Amino acid sequence: MSNVARAVEAAGKNCQLFILFKQNTIEIRPRFRGGAVSHLKKENTMHLEDRDKQIFSYLAKFHCLTAEHVALLFGMNIKNCQRRLRKLTARNYIQFIQSPGISAGKSPYLFYLGESGCELMNIEFKKPRLTVKLSHQQKNTDILVKIISDFRDSDILCEVIPEHILREEQPSIIPDAAFMLQRKSNEATKKQALFLVENCEGTEIISSKSFNQDIEKKFISYVSYFNDGDTLLYDRLFGCSFKRFRVLYIASSLQRQNSISKIISSLDSDGFIWITTIELLEQKGIKAEIWQVPGTGEKERRLL
DNA sequence: GTAAACGAGTTCTCGATTAA
């Protein structure tokens, strides 16, 4: 009798145990409630679905995502999403690390492409490192996932490019993200809108005479970039032909929004820099009337 | 030091749906 068969027989005799098949070894663990063995039988089989491949594609794009991100991206129930991610983890399509704790309770896992997943996506396996850069990247990912989910199941196609991909192109100004919107019903006319996102962490210097990395100087660069009308980089990245773009500034607080709005209104006569707060974005969504245009004095505008 | 609170993940059940 094989070891597996012996273990199955033992489990059958003792309902307080269940068996875990793990890399040719057998572990017998305490049983929680009925059904554990049949549950594992199910876990042992794996058919990749289109959605799984889309998850890999998002993981390749964002480097790492939480279960909540994935659930939001696909409109999945969070528990089922966690179950699916666990299953993909068991097959090494994806892996996870514990994100650094910033609040009470267990911190969420950061899922990233495992070796099998990278092989499938034809990209190099790379484990994310817990750095300040990753923390900023995750805040940008929060916003991008929110944007994608806001346009999910709508008539509008939304494609995003995160900062680390833009950085590889070495543009003169590096936004925190870029995204493109296009009406699905209007695909024939190929009319697209380009948005560059600036995510304010609340720590950047707004304006300084001695410091040349402040927000005001970045806006001056954006105004110059806008007047040049050069969107070639984004044309290539999105495979589109943009005429102009908008900068969407997401302020960390209302107070900061007011301070930054004053600078925008003095620099942006075209009204291409729009601003809102992260609180409004999270509460009402990107499509709501949450945008102010300091350059023209307009308030409560919609994105489209 | 410790219990309580909190947040996130895990295990399991049940019923519905879908594809082979």
Add this chain to the structure above:
DNA sequence: TTAATCGAGAACTCGTTTAC
């Protein structure tokens, strides 16, 4: 018909923070 999957909910574990 059957197996696989999904959605939702309940009950649970685990790790961390906080108040006493």
